[in-house]
Amino acid sequence: MDERLSSQLERYASQVASSAGLIAEHLKSLKDDPSMLPNQTTLPTTIGAAKLELEEAAIQLLHLTRDPGDVLTNLTVDLQFICAVRWLLHFKIHTFVPQDGTISYQELSHMAKVPEKLLRSYLRLAMTGHLFQEYGTTGMVGHSPVSRKLAGDPTLDYWGQYFAETVFPTAAKNVDATATWPDSNKLNETAHNLAFDHHGSFFDYISQDPARTVEFANSMKAVSTTNLFDTSHLCKSFEWSSLGDGVVVDIGGSTGHVSVSLAESFPRLRFVVQDRPEVVLNSIQRLEERELPVSVTTRIRFQGHSLFHLQPVKGAAVYLLRQILHDWPDQEAVQILRNILPALEPKSRIFIADIVLPETGSIPATQERVMRCNDLLLHQFTNTLERTLKDWLAIVRQVSDKLQIQHVYRDPGSILSLIVLRTV
Incomplete structure (x- = not known):
């Protein structure tokens, strides 16, 4: 290991320990034990700064310690995780899981009208990213703090559907858009045009359907939080x-x-x-x-x-x-x-x-x-x-x-x- 890499690892590891320690002490001082770290904007200034430093050091450590040869493996996992989230959102799995409590895979698959085996596969991949949780040896599904927030906030639900049904298919058409319209800057020659087979601008497209207008407005509201x-x-x-x-x-x-x-x-x-x-x-x-x-x-x-x-x-x-x-x-x-x-x-x-x-x-x-x-x-x-x-x-x-x-x-x-x- 060269000296530069060694120095970087030590620096970021030290930052993780220092920042995590400050945040942990802050959480211990709270009357209520939060299930997840409060919003950045509501934290005291010093704790907010520590959170930002912790996030940066953690992601740098992740990249420094990953084997360069595994880049495509990790990208494949990331892609399938995105596909899993899209699948779960499309079939509204988060709405069928009780806000407090658990539900069996069998009952959840019945309520969502999806195959149980496939449901297990998608949920268990999502769980590796702290989206939903599995409880006990019998395999009961419950919310994680992240999925509970998603299920309980209507604007986040809109954003989730917008991500699943609009952002995902649009991004998948970006290569085709570049191949079809090289160097174009026209508002109606985009990946979105190809993904949804229309000939106007994006804003023309959403204005033609009140439901799309509402979904986009609420998605932007969710982003702003x-x-x-x-x-x-x-x-x-x-x-x-x-x-x-x-x-x-x-x-x-x-x-x-x-x-x-x-x-x-x-x-x-x-x-x-x-x-x-x-x-x-x-x-x-x-x-x-x-x-x-x-x-x-x-x-x-x-x-x-x-x-x-x-x-x-x-x-x-x-x-x-x-x-x-x-x-x-x-x-x-x-x-x-x-x-x-x-x-x-x-x-x-x-x-x-x-x-x-x-x-x-x-x-x-x-x-x-x-x-x-x-x-x-x-x-x-x-x-x-x-x-x-x-x-x-x-x-x-x-x-x-x-x-x-x-x-x-x-x-x-x-x-x-x-x-x-x-x-x-």
């Missing part, structure tokens, strides 16, 4: 209280989940959530179902609006585009921003909350790999890619020579950066 995309990062990326009772226009805001998060944290801000009319109708209903305090809901209103029409709300404090521009090629992204310009007043800002691709290896691999994954997902669905800071600067220059990037910030543990634009 995960550690790396949690809306709390946005709350901490700017001094929102400095805006007083200003208006935040949440452009393409879907279910309004981002505005709700900001409204809960900053009680004076007011919000206008804009999206396609069919999305707005569903979002209003979803907001009512959440039974939020009146102090929050009275400060949020919804408005039907297209990104490609002039912004109707004039003089807002902030025009927020959270994970919107990355869905569009440069020309369309420029037009979306130009449509906001006439609405700006001297103190108005445009906030872009999106990925800013880093230099390779400049950030923890646990975060970079998610950014690179999103980069390819965009290509497969919309023929776009995530952007570097240089790319964002080029777009802003095309919009107007009076528009400038004032500030770029990425909250620790977040995948998204906040890019603040102002006119000069």
